[in-house]
Amino acid sequence: MNTINQNDPSVSGNDDDDIVNPWEVKAGSAAGVDYDKIIGKKRIDLEQILTAYEQKTPFYLYTGRGPSSEAMHLGHLVPFIMTKWLQDVFDVPLVIQMTDDEKFLWKDLTVDEANRLAHENAKDIIACGFDKEKTFIFSDFEFMAQCPNFYKNICKIQKCVTYNQVKAIFGFTDSDSIGKIAFPAVQAAPAISTSFPFIFDSEQITQPLPCLIPCAIDQDPYFRMTRDVAPRLNFPKPALIHSTFFPALQGAQCKMSASDINSSIYLTDTPKEIEDKIKKHAYSGGRETLKEHREKGGNCATDVAYQYLKFFLSDDEKLEELKQDYTSGKMLTGELKTILVDVLQKLICEHQERRKQITDDDVKEYMKPRKLKFR
The missing domain is CATH 1.10.240.10 (Tyrosyl-Transfer RNA Synthetase)
Structure with missing residues (x-):
């Protein structure tokens, strides 16, 4: 993993350090985040997806939203604008995960409130113009009961990742709940096409399909873990396309906050x-x-x-x-x-x-x- 200050999301390290993890993104300098430290020197790596498109081989898009508030802000909107453009250009199906379970585990929310916010945020997502005939939006709380394949893939992923690995990747400590420690597999599972048997009919599609994940840079740790696990389960590695850090109005060194x-x-x-x-x-x-x-x-x-x-x-x-x-x-x-x-x-x-x-x-x-x- 190349995310910065990932060992403890609550500790910022030196004043000039970048913080990039699923819970906080903050630049160490006014010039913004140093992306080369996170993603390496190779910024374009879409050969698998572009080859699939050229060969008319099916693939799909996957992105998501953690519903923690009533109102989304511009930073939340950016990956969905990009995803909408990709759906239009490639003419492919899209799955959108609403991680209401994640927000229940990390935020001061009840299960019912997190689930309600998932449905409210879905309205903002739909308003971006996604094609209903090519788009499936799902709540983790609801989908877990609807689709056994989804839970089966979660378990397969969980079996491949050790506690020491998730501690190193996400900065978990011994005081974190087991729900938090287990959650990364839930976000990884939609990158496996067999999680959606009703979309990708096994009679028509005999091989697992690759996916392209447009997402904000703070989600990078989840999918680097997924790319490591996928080949061990005989699934294609997902391809990623990141949106760069969207700064707070007060500048790159300040954090967007729902309280401000x-x-x-x-x-x-x-x-x-x-x-x-x-x-x-x-x-x-x-x-x-x-x-x-x-x-x-x-x-x-x-x-x-x-x-x-x-x-x-x-x-x-x-x-x-x-x-x-x-x-x-x-x-x-x-x-x-x-x-x-x-x-x-x-x-x-x-x-x-x-x-x-x-x-x-x-x-x-x-x-x-x-x-x-x-x-």
Whole structure:
């Protein structure tokens, strides 16, 4: 494992250390996370999936969400935007795991509340536009009882991973509950196609299928473990595509926190709240004085408004123009923030309109075990 400070998620180590684990992502410097330390020098490794696509061999997508709050924020949205694009481009089925069991184990939530949040968060996910005929969303609490194959694969994975291994990977201690120690296998199991026999009919598909997992960088430990276990169980290794660290409004060295509503933009925020948060709380890469800024320019590497635009401004030429203008001092921080406000207000207002149309019955349809269409 190459995750940083993984031995104890509660300890940050030196001030300049990066913290990247499933429970916290925090950059050790204002420049952001050093991804080479996490994923190594080979950043593109999709040969298996691209070969399968070229040869018209079936594969599928898998991603997920840990439902710990009513409202998702922009950082949660990024992997789903990417996943939606991949589903459209490759025309493949998608499974989305709602880890309500994980949030029950780690958070101060009851089983029923964690399960309710899974259904509520599913509405935000559906609002991203996923094709219902190609998308299956499931709650761990519910699916465990619905599909024996899922639990069988969990047990197979658990038998392959020792306590010492999960301690080293996830930083578990002797005081952690056995539920936490056993959970990584639950998140690994959807990467095995036989966990979904109703989707991948064994009469039509005789071999286990590979999958591609778009996910946030903090989920990397789970799937490095999965890639280690899969060949030992005669399953293909999953391929991963990570979204990079999405910083808090206060900058890469600060953590997004549900207790601080000003640390992020939420999908429930009003246009006025979005504007206020960006203009008042977004960390600036600008200089201390106007004169100095005009002379030396701003720092795009640390400026939160620019970093957010890298995620949500689809026009690459415009983005490069903004970078040049801001770096040269031609553009001021306030002007850059105004552009971001316009982009995010449009994005979130459109998302909110789509979400209003999602009903409880729609969620049930997406969460119904059934065959999915795929090439």
